[in-house]
Amino acid sequence: MLCSILQFDHRQDMSGLTTPTLIIQSSNDNAVPPGVAGYLHKTIAGSWLVLIDAEGHLPHISAPERLVAAITPFLYE
Numbered sequence: 001m002l003c004s005i006l007q008f009d010h011r012q013d014m015s016g017l018t019t020p021t022l023i024i025q026s027s028n029d030n031a032v033p034p035g036v037a038g039y040l041h042k043t044i045a046g047s048w049l050v051l052i053d054a055e056g057h058l059p060h061i062s063a064p065e066r067l068v069a070a071i072t073p074f075l076y077e
Contacts, residue, residue: 011039011043014040014043014044015043015044015045017044017045018045020046020047020048020074020077021040021044021046021047021048022047022048022050022070022071022074023037023040023041023044023047023048023049023050024037024050024052024059024067024070024071025037025049025050025051025052026051026052026054026055026056026057026059026062026063027051027052027053027054027055028054028055028056029054029056029057030056030057031056031057032057034051037049037051048074048077050070050074052066052067052069052070053066054066054067
């Protein structure tokens with residue numbers, strides 16, 4: 001499964017997104033470096049980028065309260 005995921009490259013599709021997009025990056029994510037979130041934010045027009053103090057790639061498990069705090073303003077914007 002991981003091999004399949006890593007073979008997809010959708011960077012060319014990002015600039016065409018028009019849906020409001022929230023990008024949440026954990027401060028310590030070994031799976032996805034912060035530069036990826038920065039790239040997405042720069043490429044997706046009107047996106048929001050929120051860095052949360054969380055460990056790992058699954059902030060809904062490691063820091064659920066911080067994740068909810070990051071999502072809430074986006075939902076009510």
